[in-house]
Structures are given as C-alpha cells and as structure tokens.
Amino acid sequence: MNEDIKLSYTVPGDDFTRAGEASAHCKATLKKLGVDPAAIRRVAIALYEGEINLAIHAGGGNIDVTIGDDVCTMHLYDKGPGIPDIPLAMSEGYSTAPDEIRSLGFGAGMGLPNMKKYADTFEISSVVGEGTDIVMTVNI
C-alpha cells in the first residue's frame, strides 16, 4: 500500500481565467501515477465544475485532494454565500449565475448535477452566510 498523495489548492475568486488550474494540475498528477484514463477524466470534470463554482459563486475557496490506492477524494470548501435550497441547486438547469457568467460559457445549471454524475460518491452541505462544503470521491 502506497502512502496517500495530498494536494491543496486555493481558487481565486477574482480571476475567472485562472479557474481550472487546480483541476489541470490534479489531472496531470493522476496521469503521472498511471491511473486509468476514464477515471482521470471523471475526476477532472467533477473537480473542474467545482472549481468553476468556487470562482463564480463563492468568491473563491479551497480544494484538498487525497489520492489513495483506489480512491481519489476531493474536498471543496468556501466561505461564500451558501446555498439556501440544495435540492433546487442540484436540479439540472437551475442556475443563479448572472448573464456575465453565461457569456463566459458557464451558468447553465449543470455544475452540481454534473459533479454528482461523474463522482462515485457526492456529499454537499451548506449554511447560508457561512459557506458550502462538498466531499466527493471517484474510484480509481
């Protein structure tokens, strides 16, 4: 059994062009480790969607990734506005993103549902005014 690999990222809230750097780095790390490409893609997409959410909705946040022998665990947390109605936020097509974000190609209301779809486990908790916490795993 190998020791877990831990990666930590800070996602800036004021520079949308940098969103995706953490996911790209994590993807490259998994590739170096020789992880199955299909599993890598699921990690990359789920994490990228999460990263975009942190940049768009939360004013930035943090990502901790733990790569174990057979599972990749992603913890995303922020001190943003929080989500008042999680089931509503989880429904496809629901979005609170402003037009400015839509003009950047995001905000179609697919972020959270997509993360859940690509991850093997997905847990979300949120407190309005305090922030949002997501833990998701992908079997690798």
Added chain:
Amino acid sequence: MKLHELLTTLNATLLTPEADMDIEVHTACGSDMMSDVLAYVKDQAVLLTGLNNPQVVRTADMMDMHCVVFVRGKQPDEQILKLADMRGIAVLTTDLPMFTACGLLYDAGLRGGTHHE
C-alpha cells in the same frame, strides 16, 4: 479524418504550429456553452466554438479533446494559445459560422453524439 484535413476543409488557420496535425479524429461537437460540453459530450475529439476565453481550452483539456476550432473568425489571445500549446491541443480559427463549419465537417465524415443521457 486527420487534423490537417480538417484545416483544409474549413479553410482554417492553424494558430498552434507545434501541434501534431496527423492525429486521427472521428467525432466533434459544437457549442458556445462549456457547461453543456462538460455535461453531455462523451468522446468527441474536436470542439467547435464561438466562445473566446481560456475556459474553452481548459474544457477541451478536461475532456481529452485534440482540437479546438474557433468559428466566426474569433482570434484567441496569446494566453489561450499558450495554454493549448502546453496541453498539445491544436487551435484553429475559421471565418465560417458555426452551422456551416459543423456541416462541412459532417459532410467530410466527422460525427457527433446522437443523444444525451
């Protein structure tokens, strides 16, 4: 179809000269909405878009795509091209509008997804 054939079919300009244009591709998708690309696209190798920002290349990278085609004459900036270059993604620009570009590629043999789940 090889990427260099795609270049001629679309009368496009290659903006990443280092890219391997001998890569064989069979599928493509066209969208200005990266959320939809991430949600619905499966194994498409080419992304056609009129959206012009770094997230286009990042999305293509996450989806393991080989090529991004900017339609309607969009000219990506240096930051976007550098990002693509680092990831081995070919970047093309064509003056054609989206529908025409997709139609020409379909006619030349490229296919897209048939439905979404």
